[in-house]
Amino acid sequence: MLNLAILGSGGGSNAQAIIDHFEGSTLARVALVVSNSPGAYILERAQRAGIPTRCLASEAERSASNQLALYRTHSIHLIVLAGYLRKVPKGVIQAYPGRILNIHPSLLPKFGGKGMHGLHVHEAVLAAVETHTGITIHYVNEEYDQGEILHQHKLAIEPGWDAQRLQQEVQKLEHTYYPKIVQQVCEEIVAAQPNFALS
Numbered sequence: 001m002l003n004l005a006i007l008g009s010g011g012g013s014n015a016q017a018i019i020d021h022f023e024g025s026t027l028a029r030v031a032l033v034v035s036n037s038p039g040a041y042i043l044e045r046a047q048r049a050g051i052p053t054r055c056l057a058s059e060a061e062r063s064a065s066n067q068l069a070l071y072r073t074h075s076i077h078l079i080v081l082a083g084y085l086r087k088v089p090k091g092v093i094q095a096y097p098g099r100i101l102n103i104h105p106s107l108l109p110k111f112g113g114k115g116m117h118g119l120h121v122h123e124a125v126l127a128a129v130e131t132h133t134g135i136t137i138h139y140v141n142e143e144y145d146q147g148e149i150l151h152q153h154k155l156a157i158e159p160g161w162d163a164q165r166l167q168q169e170v171q172k173l174e175h176t177y178y179p180k181i182v183q184q185v186c187e188e189i190v191a192a193q194p195n196f197a198l199s
């Protein structure tokens with residue numbers, strides 16, 4: 001059984017989709033939910049699902065050594081970022097090569113990078129008069145939104161859509177595809193190291 005940690009700063013709708021997807025799975029389980037924000041709804045969702053949570057509110061609490069100790073305690077194999085607005089420390093990225101995923105609400109490399117989160121992304125897409133937008137699921141490296149892309153899904157923008165509507169449509173895609181891609185990555189990890197399936 002693979003143990004997933006989900007990191008998020010906000011509402012946690014993607015975390016919820018992943019929690020629901022892996023309920024009853026023999027491949028992987030959400031073993032920990034982490035947030036930098038004490039009031040984040042993602043923590044409440046996890047608690048409701050009986051998943052251990054941890055809030056890392058300060059820079060010191062989010063240090064690589066502290067996070068790695070936490071992930072070791074919960075035997076975390078894969079880290080899933082879902083609306084996480086803090087940088088993952090270098091030490092964590094190095095300790096989890098190819099084992100940290102992120103989702104971004106645009107077709108990267110367009111509309112990515114620092115400050116590009118939430119409605120800002122969709123406002124920028126509309127301001128650029130794009131005909132399409134979409135989602136990107138990628139591995140995390142040391143630069144924001146620049147890791148190797150695993151999956152993209154395109155969406156045609158309908159006339160009259162505002163940034164809120166665009167966000168809603170993009171989130172529907174996220175909830176459909178993120179759990180599937182996380183599952184695919186879990187299957188690849190198990191295929192490469194079959195003993196995971198036994199633990």
Ligand code: GRF
Binds near residue numbers: 010012014
């Ligand atoms: C999602 O749109 C995701 O693409 C971005 O942050 C948002 C998180 O939403 N990285 P939620 O917390 O999962 O509802």
